[in-house]
Amino acid sequence: MTMIGAVKSAVAGSSQPRPRDALAAISPYQPGMTPDLARRRFGGVDFAKLSSNENPHGPSPRAIAAATAALGQAEFYPDSTSAALRGALSKHLGVDSNRIATGPGSEALIDYFFRAYLEHGDTLLLSRPTFPSYDIFALSAGARIVDVPRTATFDLDVGALTIALRQAPKALTLCTPNNPTGNQTSRRDIEAILAATPLSTLILFDEAYFEFQDEASALDLLEAWGGVFLLIRTFSKAYGLAGLRVGYGIASSPEVVAALDRPRPAFNIAGPSQAAAVAALADQVHLRAAVADIAGERGRIERALDAAGIVHTRSWANFVFVRCDAPLEQAFDRLLAAGLIVRPIPVRGEAWLRITVGKAADNDRLLAELVDAIR
Numbered sequence: 496m497t498m499i500g501a502v503k504s505a506v507a508g509s510s511q512p513r514p515r516d517a518l519a520a521i522s523p524y525q526p527g528m529t530p531d532l533a534r535r536r537f538g539g540v541d542f543a544k545l546s547s548n549e550n551p552h553g554p555s556p557r558a559i560a561a562a563t564a565a566l567g568q569a570e571f572y573p574d575s576t577s578a579a580l581r582g583a584l585s586k587h588l589g590v591d592s593n594r595i596a597t598g599p600g601s602e603a604l605i606d607y608f609f610r611a612y613l614e615h616g617d618t619l620l621l622s623r624p625t626f627p628s629y630d631i632f633a634l635s636a637g638a639r640i641v642d643v644p645r646t647a648t649f650d651l652d653v654g655a656l657t658i659a660l661r662q663a664p665k666a667l668t669l670c671t672p673n674n675p676t677g678n679q680t681s682r683r684d685i686e687a688i689l690a691a692t693p694l695s696t697l698i699l700f701d702e703a704y705f706e707f708q709d710e711a712s713a714l715d716l717l718e719a720w721g722g723v724f725l726l727i728r729t730f731s732k733a734y735g736l737a738g739l740r741v742g743y744g745i746a747s748s749p750e751v752v753a754a755l756d757r758p759r760p761a762f763n764i765a766g767p768s769q770a771a772a773v774a775a776l777a778d779q780v781h782l783r784a785a786v787a788d789i790a791g792e793r794g795r796i797e798r799a800l801d802a803a804g805i806v807h808t809r810s811w812a813n814f815v816f817v818r819c820d821a822p823l824e825q826a827f828d829r830l831l832a833a834g835l836i837v838r839p840i841p842v843r844g845e846a847w848l849r850i851t852v853g854k855a856a857d858n859d860r861l862l863a864e865l866v867d868a869i870r
């Protein structure tokens with residue numbers, strides 16, 4: 496070793512900066528298998544990506560046109576306040592625009608919310624299995640997680656949550672319809688949980704799959720509860736704009752939005768993305784057609800699963816959640832070889848697959864393979 500090398504490694508051993516200890520507890524987000532990777536393994540198969548709950552119908556053509564036009568302004572920074580988008584959302588939702596927060600994906604809003612409110616050592620109460628980003632951003636903010644597991648049918652354990660809420664955790668996360676299980680929480684259960692939630696607890700309420708559910712939004716229940724909340728939704732799922740990264744939140748008050756504005760990157764959402772979201776929101780005809788097709792196909796898949804005696808949840812999202820008797824890796828590989836990319840999810844020692852509802856032809860392919868693959 497050279498002298499400089501020796502000095503450098505001695506320095507490295509003692510004093511080079513290391514990532515914060517809190518990050519050691521985080522498992523980084525695992526993206527699903529991509530068609531590119533799958534092609535490298537299996538060659539020229541035509542892959543259907545049914546692993547990330549994207550919308551196979553894509554966004555409104557008006558959204559593409561608006562984003563394309565906005566590319567002509569690429570040299571300029573975007574509006575850091577997303578005023579046009581917040582104005583459009585305000586009109587659409589009937590909520591004052593100063594209560595609407597936007598971010599590059601609703602995931603970013605989870606991050607902003609937790610960084611704005613969680614102190615080191617605070618607790619976040621959640622119910623697994625659920626969306627992994629809550630863990631990632633809460634742990635990043637230095638918080639601790641308290642898990643009150645879902646029941647065997649993946650419903651929230653209202654009794655156990657009520658007891659856990661007596662400890663007055665700093666934050667509570669609820670997700671309905673829940674990812675990855677697809678089931679929705681009844682308004683009755685939400686009301687019971689809110690009745691047990693102290694006003695010192697803040698609530699992140701995730702309605703990423705709101706457009707697919709049959710229950711009304713929980714917004715009125717959160718408002719009646721009266722504490723600090725952020726209800727988040729996204730343009731990634733029903734609106735088909737996952738690649739452009741736009742999410743929004745309805746906050747309990749303008750003060751919450753102001754708090755989220757402090758720790759966030761100044762320019763937040765790219766210009767073409769803001770333009771696309773405004774145009775997508777204006778095309779509710781496109782949205783309704785996509786949602787209706789997906790709901791119909793979801794019903795068709797679930798009826799076929801029932802007929803084959805396969806265990807699955809009743810999904811209110813754009814995916815189905817299916818129990819696998821075969822080992823998870825074997826089922827995943829078999830579907831992959833048939834050109835079907837799905838999401839394997841181990842749950843308490845059981846093997847489950849989360850499968851995005853695709854276009855009819857892809858769902859036909861899925862139904863032709865699934866029963867044999869998971870038995």
Ligand SMILES: *Cc1c(COP(=O)(O)O)cnc(C)c1O
Nearest residue numbers: 600601602626674703729731742
């Ligand atoms: C997809 C998803 C989101 C976030 O999506 P963004 O693309 O970041 O808007 C948030 N919550 C749940 C439960 C999701 O499934």
